[in-house]
Amino acid sequence: MRVVFDTALITSLALSPSPRLAYFTRHLMHGCFEVITSETILDECRAVLLHPSVAKKHGLTPDGVETLLLPFYQPLVVSYAVAPFARDRQAEQVFSCALPSGADYIVSDDEAVHLAPASYGVPVIDPKRFHALLKRGHDCNIPLPYPAPGHYPRPSNPGSRLPN
Amino acid sequence: MAVQLIERSITASEARTRLGQILKEVSRTHDRITIEMRGCPAAVLVSLEIYEQWRAQWLRAFELLEQASTRANLSEKQAAKLVNEAVAAVRGSQQP
Numbered sequence: 001m002r003v004v005f006d007t008a009l010i011t012s013l014a015l016s017p018s019p020r021l022a023y024f025t026r027h028l029m030h031g032c033f034e035v036i037t038s039e040t041i042l043d044e045c046r047a048v049l050l051h052p053s054v055a056k057k058h059g060l061t062p063d064g065v066e067t068l069l070l071p072f073y074q075p076l077v078v079s080y081a082v083a084p085f086a087r088d089r090q091a092e093q094v095f096s097c098a099l100p101s102g103a104d105y106i107v108s109d110d111e112a113v114h115l116a117p118a119s120y121g122v123p124v125i126d127p128k129r130f131h132a133l134l135k136r137g138h139d140c141n142i143p144l145p146y147p148a149p150g151h152y153p154r155p156s157n158p159g160s161r162l163p164n
Numbered sequence: 165m166a167v168q169l170i171e172r173s174i175t176a177s178e179a180r181t182r183l184g185q186i187l188k189e190v191s192r193t194h195d196r197i198t199i200e201m202r203g204c205p206a207a208v209l210v211s212l213e214i215y216e217q218w219r220a221q222w223l224r225a226f227e228l229l230e231q232a233s234t235r236a237n238l239s240e241k242q243a244a245k246l247v248n249e250a251v252a253a254v255r256g257s258q259q260p
Contacts, residue, residue, distance in 0.1 A: 057246065060228065
C-alpha cells in the first residue's frame with residue numbers, strides 16, 4: 001500500500017508517542033506500507049522540525065532531523081502542479097504528490113484536503129481511518145488494497161499452471 | 165565511510181547468464197546494478213556492504229523517531245496544534 005502523508009502527520013510522528021502514531025511508525029519500519037513524498041513536502045517537514053518551537057520539544061540536531069527524514073526520501077516523486085481547486089497549499093502539496101505516483105490513499109486531517117473532488121481518484125482518509133485500515137489488514141496479512149511485500153498468498157497447488 | 169555508488173542497468177537475460185560474474189563484480193566494486201525486465205526496472209542488485217549501510221541508516225532513522233517522540237511526549241492533539249502553528253509560521257515566512 002502506498003500512501004501520501006501530509007506535513008502535519010509526518011512531523012507529528014516525531015512529537016507524539018501516541019499508540020496510533022507509534023503503530024504507523026512500526027508498520028512503516030516493517031515495510032507494511034510506503035510513504036510517498038515529494039521535495040516540497042520534505043522541505044516543509046524539515047522546516048517545521050527545525051522551527052524553534054518544535055525543535056525545543058523533540059531536541060534533535062539538524063543532522064538528526066535529516067536522518068529522521070530518511071525513510072521518507074524513498075520513494076520520492078517529482079510532483080506536478082494540480083487543480084485549480086487546490087488553492088490550499090496543503091491540498092496542492094499532497095495531491096501533486098499523490099496523483100503522479102498512483103498513491104492508494106492520502107492520509108490527512110486537513111479539512112481542505114478532504115474537500116478535494118472525488119474525481120481525483122485518490123481517496124483521502126484521516127489518520128483514524130488509516131489506523132483502522134492497517135488494523136483490518138491484520139498486521140499486513142490481509143491484502144488491503146493489495147498484499148504487502150512478502151505476504152502474497154501461496155498457490156494451493158504450486159505445480160499448477162497459472163491462468164492466462 | 166560512505167561508498168560512492170555507480171549505477172548501471174542490465175537485462176534479466178544477461179543477469180541469468182552472467183550471475184556469478186555480476187555478483188563478484190558488485191561485491192568488489194559496490195556498483196548498483198538495476199535488472200530490467202522487458203525494458204522496465206524490476207530489481208536492484210547491491211553489495212552486502214551497501215545494503216547493510218542502508219539498513220543501518222533506516223533503523224537509525226526509526227530509532228531517532230522513537231527517541232524524539234518520547235522526549236517531546238505530546239498527545240496527538242497537542243502535537244497537531246504545535247505542528248499547525250509551525251506550518252503556518254513556515255509558510256508565512258515563505259510568502260513573497
